[in-house]
Every structure is written in structure tokens, then in C-alpha cells.
Amino acid sequence: MGSDWTETVEGILTSLTTTVTGEDVAAFARLSGDDYEAHTDPDFMSRSSYGQPIAHGALLVGYMSAAATRAIRAAQARGNRTVPVSLGYDRLRFVAPVFFGDAVTVTYRVKTVDPERRRSLADVIVANQAGETVAVAEHVMKWLHPDAN
Template structure:
């Protein structure tokens, strides 16, 4: 393990969750994003998707949970915050009822700046990648 930060390159954690219609509507309530892509089944029948899709950012939020869990797994004692996401891509749509698994893998440990970088890959139940991003986690001395 590194001298200060609780991670090594290659450390990984995952988290799975099924996305429900109720949760998509709750997310729309929180954000105010009632796009017809998420809420209008009749409209969506006329598109290539043929049904409503979840907000892309919901899949990224599943990855955020994995970033918390990897810190619990490592028994991280330093406080940290999300410093941001790079290279975010919504590759495949997420449909109501899909079970997503976020895999969070440390790809860089920067002791000098007290940061880690991880790839966040979110897969559906068919093992198809839906979302990809790189997450920067910033630690602070206690």
C-alpha cells in the first residue's frame, strides 16, 4: 500500500443496482429534468430505443457509490472529496429495469498531490458497457 494514500494501482471495487421506473421519476423530480426521453413512453416508441431510457447521469451516480465503497474497503482514514470526472461518455442507454454494475479501478496514485485517478466502468446485466469515466479523488490531511 502507498505511504499516505490507502490505494495501489489496480485496487478495485464494484457496486450493482437495478434501475426502477420510480427512481427515474424521483431523479426527474430532484433535477427538474423531465425530458420526454425519460418520461414519455408513447413518444419513445417512435424512436430507435422504442422505450424510455434513464438519465445518463444516474449510471454515473452508481459509479460514485463504488468510489465510496472502495474507500470503506480500504479503511481509508483520510477525508476525501470527488475532484471531478474526465472522459465521461454515455455509451449505451440504460433502460428501466436494467441492473447496472459499476466497476471502480484505481489507475493512478499521486502521493504528492494526494489524489487518485480511477476508471469507472458501468455495465448492464448483459455485460455491455453503458458508461465510462475517469474519476479523481482528492484527499486532505486530517
């Protein structure tokens, strides 16, 4: 499959929209062990300029990962037979709070493909229901050769 795989990745644009609930944040706190009061204690956060608990940034990264999975499936629908794996997120920033009840949309856009290194680089933007950017990142994906050699 030479570099044909690149054609199945170039220009992919996917998105994911979800509403962040208090139950989601509580489940994430249990799973991750991150029970910091900024995410779990309304009284604690009432003293802050946010006035209420906020979602974990790492939960937003999970939503970014879900959008990346949609990009993988879009490439597969185009005939891609590689085995993609995430190499991580660069330039990751949480630029505004996400509150319980916010609807967030993750937009994932592949901007470059490097055939020699078998990598793609995508811009990831998370915006709330008002269209305000709340998080950004660049995602690096490695597209492994499908043969086990």
C-alpha cells in the same frame, strides 16, 4: 501520516450492482428537475430507435459516485485516515442506453496514485446485465490531509 495513505488506496477495486427501475428514474426526474421526455414519456420514446424511455446519464453518475464511496470505505478498512473528496469525472461517456429493468454493475478500479498532489485516478465502467458497457469515466479523487491545519 506522510505518504502511507497511498498504500491504502493503490489497487482498490470495488463494484456496485443495482437494477434501474421506472420509480428510480421518476424520483431522479423530480429531484433533479430533468423531466425530459426521453426519460419520462413512453409514447414519445416509442417513436425513437430505442423504442422506450431511458435512464438519465446523471443517474448513472450517481451510481459511479456510490462505487467511489465503496472505494473510500475500502481504503478506510485498510487504515486510511484521510478525508477524500471527489474532484470530478473526466472522459465521461454514455455509450449505450440503460432501460428500466436493466441491472447495471459499476466497476471502480484505482489505477494511479499521485502522492505529491494527494490524488488518485480510477477507471469507472458501467455495464448492463448482458455485459455491454453503457458508460465509462475516469474519476479523480483528492485525499485531504486528516489534520485541520
